[in-house]
Amino acid sequence: MFGTLKRKWNKKHLTDERFAFLFDETSNDEVVVFDCETTGLNPKKDELISIGAVKIKGNKILTNEAIHIYVQQKKQISHESITIHQIRHCDLEDAVPIEEAIEKFLYFIGNRTLAGYFLEFDVAMINKYIKPMYGIALPNRQEEVSAIYYDKKIATIPQGHIDLKFNTILKDLDLPTLQAHDALNDAVMTAMIYLKLKHVKRIRNVRRE
Numbered sequence: 001m002f003g004t005l006k007r008k009w010n011k012k013h014l015t016d017e018r019f020a021f022l023f024d025e026t027s028n029d030e031v032v033v034f035d036c037e038t039t040g041l042n043p044k045k046d047e048l049i050s051i052g053a054v055k056i057k058g059n060k061i062l063t064n065e066a067i068h069i070y071v072q073q074k075k076q077i078s079h080e081s082i083t084i085h086q087i088r089h090c091d092l093e094d095a096v097p098i099e100e101a102i103e104k105f106l107y108f109i110g111n112r113t114l115a116g117y118f119l120e121f122d123v124a125m126i127n128k129y130i131k132p133m134y135g136i137a138l139p140n141r142q143e144e145v146s147a148i149y150y151d152k153k154i155a156t157i158p159q160g161h162i163d164l165k166f167n168t169i170l171k172d173l174d175l176p177t178l179q180a181h182d183a184l185n186d187a188v189m190t191a192m193i194y195l196k197l198k199h200v201k202r203i204r205n206v207r208r209e
Contacts, residue, residue, distance in 0.1 A: 026111050026112060030055055030056065031055070031056045031112060032110075032115070033053065033055075033056060033188075035053075035122060037087060039077060043124040043128050048126075053067050056195060061188065066188070070092050070094065070096070071092075099133065106130070113142070114140045115144075115191075117146055145194050146169065149169050149193070149203065170193065173196045173203075
């Protein structure tokens with residue numbers, strides 16, 4: 001009930017009816033997995049550099065429909081930030097304004113469920129922009145892959161320590177690591193994790209299941 005009220009309150013504050021579709025009931029089997037590259041880890045002061053997103057339909061990752069958006073930067077990207085995501089200011093020649101990036105992203109996700117790794121941060125980054133632009137926070141249902149992994153792993157080792165690092169999860173699920181760690185490749189790898197987790201009951205001996 002609280003979730004319904006919160007959703008209604010959120011929709012009431014929508015200032016652009018073009019995006020009313022975000023609040024439609026989800027009636028399909030599609031999920032959008034997305035990842036953001038940013039100038040830092042503080043949504044309040046850091047900026048969005050790129051968004052990678054891919055759809056999952058049934059048991060397929062629709063890489064042919066994926067999006068990878070680079071965002072124009074008003075300030076030079078710090079050296080510390082570049083060492084993490086390898087994106088330099090000169091790599092953003094074809095980047096788009098933040099308003100265009102956010103609109104494209106919202107039309108891409110529609111009313112679909114969102115999934116991701118450290119999803120709370122990525123959603124907070126998107127909300128940072130859509131709240132002043134459209135008066136709302138993302139209303140989409142959300143699924144955190146590390147939480148799904150934890151729930152299935154802990155069943156096999158009660159009271160045990162669960163390593164939730166991204167590369168550890170990939171290795172444990174016997175999934176490949178894509179060469180370049182950018183927003184799109186991270187989204188694709190997260191989508192692989194999501195699908196693998198949906199098809200196993202427990203993580204122990206997952207390679208044999």
